[in-house]
Amino acid sequence: MSSTSQLRSLNYDNINPHVKEAKYAVRGELANKAESIRRDLEQDPSSHPFDHVIFANIGNPQQLDQKPITFFRQVLSLIQYPDLLNEANAEAARQLYPEDALERARWLLKSVKSVGAYSHSQGAPALRNSVARYIEQRDGHPADPESIYLTTGASSGVNTLLHVVAAGPNTGVMIPIPQYPLYTATLALLNAKPVEYYLEEPSHWSTDCNALYDVWNHAQAEGTDVRCICVINPGNPTGASLPYKSIEDILTFAAEKKLVVMADEVYQTNVFIGEFVSFKKVLRDLQKKVPGKYDNVELVSFHSTSKGMVGECGQRGGYFELVGFDPKVVAEIYKFVSISLCPPVGGQCLVEMMVNPPKEGEPSHALYKKEYDAIYNGLKTRAYALHDAFKHMEGVESQDPQGAMYMFPTIKLSQKAVEAAEKEGRKQDEFYCMELLKATGVCVVPGSGFGQKDGTWHFRTTFLAPGTDWVGRIVDFHKGFMDKYRD
Amino acid sequence: MSSTSQLRSLNYDNINPHVKEAKYAVRGELANKAESIRRDLEQDPSSHPFDHVIFANIGNPQQLDQKPITFFRQVLSLIQYPDLLNEANAEAARQLYPEDALERARWLLKSVKSVGAYSHSQGAPALRNSVARYIEQRDGHPADPESIYLTTGASSGVNTLLHVVAAGPNTGVMIPIPQYPLYTATLALLNAKPVEYYLEEPSHWSTDCNALYDVWNHAQAEGTDVRCICVINPGNPTGASLPYKSIEDILTFAAEKKLVVMADEVYQTNVFIGEFVSFKKVLRDLQKKVPGKYDNVELVSFHSTSKGMVGECGQRGGYFELVGFDPKVVAEIYKFVSISLCPPVGGQCLVEMMVNPPKEGEPSHALYKKEYDAIYNGLKTRAYALHDAFKHMEGVESQDPQGAMYMFPTIKLSQKAVEAAEKEGRKQDEFYCMELLKATGVCVVPGSGFGQKDGTWHFRTTFLAPGTDWVGRIVDFHKGFMDKYRD
Numbered sequence: 001m002s003s004t005s006q007l008r009s010l011n012y013d014n015i016n017p018h019v020k021e022a023k024y025a026v027r028g029e030l031a032n033k034a035e036s037i038r039r040d041l042e043q044d045p046s047s048h049p050f051d052h053v054i055f056a057n058i059g060n061p062q063q064l065d066q067k068p069i070t071f072f073r074q075v076l077s078l079i080q081y082p083d084l085l086n087e088a089n090a091e092a093a094r095q096l097y098p099e100d101a102l103e104r105a106r107w108l109l110k111s112v113k114s115v116g117a118y119s120h121s122q123g124a125p126a127l128r129n130s131v132a133r134y135i136e137q138r139d140g141h142p143a144d145p146e147s148i149y150l151t152t153g154a155s156s157g158v159n160t161l162l163h164v165v166a167a168g169p170n171t172g173v174m175i176p177i178p179q180y181p182l183y184t185a186t187l188a189l190l191n192a193k194p195v196e197y198y199l200e201e202p203s204h205w206s207t208d209c210n211a212l213y214d215v216w217n218h219a220q221a222e223g224t225d226v227r228c229i230c231v232i233n234p235g236n237p238t239g240a241s242l243p244y245k246s247i248e249d250i251l252t253f254a255a256e257k258k259l260v261v262m263a264d265e266v267y268q269t270n271v272f273i274g275e276f277v278s279f280k281k282v283l284r285d286l287q288k289k290v291p292g293k294y295d296n297v298e299l300v301s302f303h304s305t306s307k308g309m310v311g312e313c314g315q316r317g318g319y320f321e322l323v324g325f326d327p328k329v330v331a332e333i334y335k336f337v338s339i340s341l342c343p344p345v346g347g348q349c350l351v352e353m354m355v356n357p358p359k360e361g362e363p364s365h366a367l368y369k370k371e372y373d374a375i376y377n378g379l380k381t382r383a384y385a386l387h388d389a390f391k392h393m394e395g396v397e398s399q400d401p402q403g404a405m406y407m408f409p410t411i412k413l414s415q416k417a418v419e420a421a422e423k424e425g426r427k428q429d430e431f432y433c434m435e436l437l438k439a440t441g442v443c444v445v446p447g448s449g450f451g452q453k454d455g456t457w458h459f460r461t462t463f464l465a466p467g468t469d470w471v472g473r474i475v476d477f478h479k480g481f482m483d484k485y486r487d
Numbered sequence: 488m489s490s491t492s493q494l495r496s497l498n499y500d501n502i503n504p505h506v507k508e509a510k511y512a513v514r515g516e517l518a519n520k521a522e523s524i525r526r527d528l529e530q531d532p533s534s535h536p537f538d539h540v541i542f543a544n545i546g547n548p549q550q551l552d553q554k555p556i557t558f559f560r561q562v563l564s565l566i567q568y569p570d571l572l573n574e575a576n577a578e579a580a581r582q583l584y585p586e587d588a589l590e591r592a593r594w595l596l597k598s599v600k601s602v603g604a605y606s607h608s609q610g611a612p613a614l615r616n617s618v619a620r621y622i623e624q625r626d627g628h629p630a631d632p633e634s635i636y637l638t639t640g641a642s643s644g645v646n647t648l649l650h651v652v653a654a655g656p657n658t659g660v661m662i663p664i665p666q667y668p669l670y671t672a673t674l675a676l677l678n679a680k681p682v683e684y685y686l687e688e689p690s691h692w693s694t695d696c697n698a699l700y701d702v703w704n705h706a707q708a709e710g711t712d713v714r715c716i717c718v719i720n721p722g723n724p725t726g727a728s729l730p731y732k733s734i735e736d737i738l739t740f741a742a743e744k745k746l747v748v749m750a751d752e753v754y755q756t757n758v759f760i761g762e763f764v765s766f767k768k769v770l771r772d773l774q775k776k777v778p779g780k781y782d783n784v785e786l787v788s789f790h791s792t793s794k795g796m797v798g799e800c801g802q803r804g805g806y807f808e809l810v811g812f813d814p815k816v817v818a819e820i821y822k823f824v825s826i827s828l829c830p831p832v833g834g835q836c837l838v839e840m841m842v843n844p845p846k847e848g849e850p851s852h853a854l855y856k857k858e859y860d861a862i863y864n865g866l867k868t869r870a871y872a873l874h875d876a877f878k879h880m881e882g883v884e885s886q887d888p889q890g891a892m893y894m895f896p897t898i899k900l901s902q903k904a905v906e907a908a909e910k911e912g913r914k915q916d917e918f919y920c921m922e923l924l925k926a927t928g929v930c931v932v933p934g935s936g937f938g939q940k941d942g943t944w945h946f947r948t949t950f951l952a953p954g955t956d957w958v959g960r961i962v963d964f965h966k967g968f969m970d971k972y973r974d
Contacts, residue, residue, distance in 0.1 A: 007783035009714050009747045012815040016654050016677075019819050027608055027825040035607070062604040073568045080833075081564035083557070084583060095579040096571060116799035117549040120522070121514055152639060152803070155827055163676070167503050185826045189650070190503075227496050260496045296494035312603035314832030316639070316803075328499040332506050338514040339672045340642055344831040345801030346567075 022188040024181050025449025030433055031057050034443035050441040054470045056461045057443045059236075059405045061311035061375075064464045068312060069371050071101060071364040072353050076315075076346055078105035079115050098363040108349045115345045121338040123150025123319070124345070127352040131319050134355035139281035147322045149333070150351055152343045153313075154266045154304040157320040159186055161262055161300050164333055165228050166192035172224035173262075174215065176207070178408060178450035178458070180236040180264070195219045195226055198453060201410070204399045205238035207231070209249035216257055228260040229253070234267040234276070234403030237450045237460035239383075241271050241402040247282040255294050263301040266318075267404040269308035272380050274402070280323060299323040305350045307405065309375040317347030317354070379405065382463040389471045393478050405462050408447065413457065417485035429457040435481060440473040509675040511668050512936025517920055518544050521930035537928040541957045543948045544930045546723075546892045548798030548862075551951045555799060556858050558588060558851040559840050563802075563833055565592035566602050585850040595836045602832045608825040610637025610806065611832070614839040618806050621842030626768035634809045636820070637838055639830045640800075641753045641791035644807040646673055647823055648749055648787050651816065652715050653679035659711035660749075661702065663694070665895060665937035665945070667723040667751070682706045682713055685940060688897070691886045692725035694718070696736035703744055715747040716740070721754040721763070721890030724937045724947035726870075728758050728889040734769040742781050750788040753805075754891040756795035759867050761889070767810060786810040792837045794892065796862040804834030804841070866892065869950040876958045880965050892949050895934065900944065904972035916944040922968060927960040 012020075034055060040047040055063060062068060074097050078084050084093045085106060093102065111126035112119055122128065128145040135143035151157040165173060166187070172195040175183045187194045197215045199205045212229070219226050231250060233242040242250075254261045263279035280301055286294045305317035322330060342348075357372075358364040383401035390398035390409045398409035413421070413428050421431030429446035436459075437443050447458030499507075521542060527534040542550060549555060561584050565571050571580045572593060580589065598613035599606055609615065615632040622630035638644040646669075652660060653674070659682040662670045674681045684702045686692045699716070706713050718737060720729040729737075741748045750766035767788055773781045792804035809817060829835075844859075845851040870888035877885035877896045885896035900908070900915050908918030916933035923946075924930050934945030 007745060008811070008813055009745045009785055010652065010816045011813050012819070014654055014714075015651050015816055015819060019651055019823055022822065022826065024822060024826045027828075028822075058605065060605045062601040068601065068603050070570070073570075077564045077568035077571070080567055081560045083560075084564070089583060092579050092582040096576060096583075112801070114549040114555065114801065116555050116801045118545065118547045118793075118800040152831070153828065159827075164502050164506055165497065167501055182826065189823075189826075227501075258494060258496045298496055306605075313605040314599070314601065314603045314829065316829075316831040324495070326495055326498050329497045329502055332499070332502060335509065335511060335515075336506055336676075339509065339511045339669060339676075340646075341514075341640065342801065342803075344639070344803040344834060346833055347831060 018189050018191050022185040023449070024185045025445055026058055026181060028449065030430075030437060030443055030445060033434070034437055037437070037441065048441060049439065050473070053441045053443060054465045055443050056465055056470075057445045059307060059462050059464065060313050061464050062313065065466050066311050066375060066464065067371070069310065069368060071358050071368050072310065072312070072350060074098070074101040075104045075108065075353060076350065078102065079108050079349060080346070082109055085109075100358055100362045100364050104353070108352065112345050112349065115349070117345065119342045119345055119348060121340075121342050122334060123148065123343060123348050127348050130352045130356045131321075135280065135321060139278055139284065141281060141284035143280075143321065149320050149322070149337060150343050150348045151318040151320060152340075152347065153306055153316045154264065154302040154318040154320075155182055156340070156343070157302050157318055158182055158262070158264070160333060160336055161320070162186045162190060162192070163336060164329065165260060166190035167225075167227075169193070170223065170225050172219050172226040174212070174226060174229040174259070176230065176232060176235070178237050178447065178452055179230070180232055181449055183230055184451070193224050195224060196451065199235070199238060199240065201399065204402060205235055205240035205408070207242065207246050207250065209246065209253060212250070212253045216253075226257065226259060228262055230262040230264065231279070232264040233279075234270055236264070236267065236404050237406045237408040237445075239399070239401050239404045239406050239408065241274060241276070243274065244277050244282060247277060247279055248286060251279065251283055251286055251294060251297060255297050258296065260298040260300065263299065265301050266304040266307045268303065270379065270405055271403040272383060272401055276403075280321065283323065296324070298325050305347060305354050308354070309372045310350070310354050311375070312350055315347045315350050316344050317350040318343075319351055379463065383407065385468055386461070386463045386471055389475050393475060394482050396478070401463070405464060406460050407463060408450070408458050408460050411457050411459065414482070414485045414487045416487050417481070420485060427457075429459055432457070432481070433459050436474065436477055439477045439480070440470070442470055442474055505676050505678050509672040510936070511672045512932055513545055513668060515936065517924060517930055517932060520921070521924055524924070524928065535928065536926065537960070540928045540930060541952045542930050543952055543957075544932045546794060546949050546951065547800050548951050549800065552953050553798050553862060553951065554858070556797065556855060558845050558855050559797070559799070559837060561585070561588040562591045562595065562840060563837065565589065566595050566836060567833070569596055572596075587845055587849045587851050591840070595839065599832050599836065602836070604832070606829045606832050606835060608827075608829050609821060610635065610830060610835050614835050617839045617843045618808075622767065622808060626765055626771065628768060628771035630767075630808065636807050636809070636824060637830050637835045638805040638807060639827075639834065640793055640803045641751065641789040641805040641807075642669055643827070643830070644789050644805055645669055645749070645751070647820060648807070649673045649677060649679070650823060651820055652747060653677035654712075654714075656680070657710065657712050659706050659713035661699070661713060661716040661746070663717065663719060663722070665724050665934065665939055666717070667719055668936055670717055671938070680711050682711060683938065686722070686725060686727065688886065691889060692722055692727035692895070694729065694733050694737065696733065696740060699737070699740045703740075713744065713746060715749055717749040717751065718766070719751040721757055723751070723754065723891050724893045724895040724932075726886070726888050726891045726893050726895065728761060728763065730761065731764050731769060734764060734766055735773060738766065738770055738773055738781065738784060742784050745783065747785040747787065750786065752788050753791040753794045755790065757866065757892060758890040759870060759888055763890075767808065770810065783811070785812050792834060792841050795841070796859045797837070797841050798862070799837055802834045802837050803831050804837040805830075806838055866950060869952075870894065872955055873948070873950045873958055876962050880962060881969050883965070888950070892951060893947050894950060895937070895945050895947050898944050898946065901969070901972045901974045903974050904968070907972060914944075916946055919944070919968070920946050923961065923964055926964045926967070927957070929957055929961055
């Protein structure tokens with residue numbers, strides 16, 4: 001059809017330029033190459049020097065054999081086929097499902113009527129109640145179900161909030177570097193300005209609050225109307241976990257500079273060192289401690305069923321909580337989400353179970369706890385195994401794994417390797433990751449997909465893949481790579 | 488918090504103006520009022536002159552007691568809890584599930600690995616294969632799984648395509664009036680121009696192709712860069728069904744004017760008069776019949792699991808097929824959808840079953856057919872009952888119900904009623920619909936939410952609610968309303 005391309009309505013030069021500007025490396029060139037290798041291996045298992053691809057490019061636990069939590073799936077199974085709850089099937093159902101799963105399924109169906117019916121655009125009210133109770137228990141401060149919005153994964157929530165914030169090309173949104181590229185991609189689509197603040201790699205990718213003021217001053221001086229600061233805690237791709245004091249400092253900065261705080265807290269249960277503290281908790285603490293000063297802070301916090309020990313990415317569940325927003329702005333947020341009708345109702349029910357899992361004394365509690373702990377410990381073990389491997393790799397430095405599902409080590413390449421990358425027209429980190437993929441089948445994402453300080457190079461890897469064989473593959477590849485390109 | 492509102496980052500005057508411009512009446516004021524009445528009745532069943540609200544504002548079959556198709560739900564139930572497929576549970580499972588449901592579940596799980604894993608952003612390849620086979624069988628022309636994109640309902644697909652098309656404030660997209668407000672809302676968000684073409688009410692809301700040229704000429708003369716024409720067939724809110732000849736004419740117009748055709752075909756199985764013909768079929772027919780002339784046509788067709796006899800709105804399944812697009816544009820479409828990671832995997836599996844239901848000779852076929860036919864016939868019966876009621880109502884005119892799930896009758900109000908509406912600061916149709924809701928609990932949507940010719944007034948109602956009592960409620964209300972406001 002190339003002969004008719006000049007006759008088409010759409011070509012690369014006349015479509016929405018903001019779509020073209022958006023970049024999303026997590027599913028970019030490396031991921032496409034990995035997928036094509038996977039297909040090669042399906043056709044011919046000897047086509048590559050390894051027998052399977054390891055998708056360490058994306059936090060997708062169940063793709064890497066993480067088993068879902070049984071109680072969640074039992075209930076999701078029941079609500080999809082409510083006939084199982086009928087008297088006629090009671091005996092067979094009781095063989096397959098514990099009593100509390102049957103009970104929860106009945107309650108959820110009462111709350112949503114049917115998994116196949118559109119719910120309230122904000123999410124079914126009864127399920128939002130459970131979320132509010134979870135937040136109250138987590139933070140020790142009240143939460144209002146009317147301020148909870150169930151979403152299609154956390155991504156759709158971030159998309160909603162950035163849509164409302166982005167008033168024009170001059171609107172600035174502060175984002176950490178490195179960051180999860182959803183933020184820059186969405187800002188590109190909305191033609192708004194990312195205002196970058198760098199995380200401090202040497203101190204476990206911490207947030208330097210003085211630097212926030214500098215970045216803000218600089219952006220303001222350039223005429224950018226900074227409206228919002230995004231924080232990812234625990235960090236993606238860094239794996240950092242913010243201490244209480246840093247959250248206080250960020251909120252103080254936001255209060256002084258009149259900024260919406262977008263707290264991406266989807267990894268809130270993936271914490272290996274210390275304890276997760278939510279922005280909501282610290283904000284309410286501060287509002288009590290220093291009356292007046294923090295009343296103006298607008299906070300939105302995101303959570304998801306895709307991460308944590310739930311790991312149900314494909315179910316597309318999530319929520320956000322709004323704190324301190326103007327009611328007229330809230331009305332616009334509601335209208336915006338209503339255009340997409342509602343999040344998947346099965347995913348909504350999964351959110352409810354995530355925040356309200358089986359309790360002690362209930363039939364499913366023991367199994368739930370066992371599964372939950374096994375996933376948690378497995379992640380932690382693999383994180384440290386990977387960290388240990390990185391520590392012993394020449395030219396690689398890696399911060400302690402504190403949380404999330406990722407590590408983001410630095411790599412330093414030799415001059416020869418730099419030249420080899422240039423010859424292929426690739427950035428250094430892209431070159432390294434592509435060589436790694438081709439040699440080992442391990443797919444990671446170059447640091448340039450997340451942002452990094454000029455002249456530094458990283459890659460992001462998840463630590464989700466089972467076993468340790470693949471860590472060995474990376475170690476061996478790296479040794480060979482360093483030897484091959486030794487100056 | 489009002490004393491601090493001037494201290495907030497966001498207020499109604501400084502947020503994204505395009506979000507404010509977007510209108511989505513299907514879930515607007517009337518729907519909110521209906522929801523608040525529903526809550527009143529929950530607290531106090533005597534608080535209104537009726538005992539329950541009928542949500543006829545939205546095509547949400549299962550909210551109105553339509554039973555899901557058993558086979559679909561059996562399989563969705565199994566894939567959520569794969570332990571049911573284990574040998575250990577074989578006996579109990581066989582009591583609850585037919586053999587072909589077990590078989591399908593095994594196949595789907597092989598295809599997606601887990602309902603809880605992110606899939607390919609375009610949707611799992613094996614499921615896209617089934618969609619392509621369905622399209623081939625429907626149209627008698629080949630379809631390519633690589634051109635199929637599974638989506639989160641049809642809405643997210645429409646959102647994707649409009650995002651790519653909308654190059655700037657000058658980009659024009661032709662939309663039918665009346666239309667489903669997703670189109671105008673999304674164009675408002677994207678700051679692109681809706682170029683309206685009016686459907687012909689007196690001839691069953693048909694499409695006058697000569698008028699398309701006039702509208703295009705007029706827009707072009709005004710400097711609008713018209714890129715795309717949207718068609719909803721069967722029609723929402725009109726219920727019209729396009730004949731083959733009209734589709735030919737629209738495609739000829741699109742070929743001549745170099746326009747992308749966006750065919751919203753989500754009601755393709757909801758046809759009561761004649762047969763559904765897809766744009767893809769007619770395009771391929773024309774390309775064979777008149778070599779060369781139609782080679783440049785870019786067509787995207789949308790389908791959904793929310794409508795038809797499936798009616799699974801809450802599962803958020805859908806797909807679109809791209810035909811004739813430039814590969815570089817396709818790459819941008821793929822990147823755009825990858826930012827949202829993937830559509831709900833359960834919804835993807837439901838799409839597969841919708842396009843590949845149980846076949847004759849398979850254990851579930853008889854029940855599937857019985858359920859399917861009962862839903863179809865129920866919808867048709869209720870459509871005609873409603874049509875019959877409208878025919879006998881003073882000042883109301885309604886076209887024959889040809890398809891979809893809606894009727895869009897005209898109403899003519901007396902001068903006194905017009906004045907009463909003005910006194911409340913409402914448009915005539917809004918006033919009528921609000922009075923109807925308050926008196927009967929039946930929630931419909933004013934025509935102004937969809938667009939209508941100046942000086943005409945309509946409302947859209949679904950014909951999904953079971954029984955006929957609610958039709959009687961409308962008839963009685965209308966009589967009382969006309970008497971109350973008689974000039």
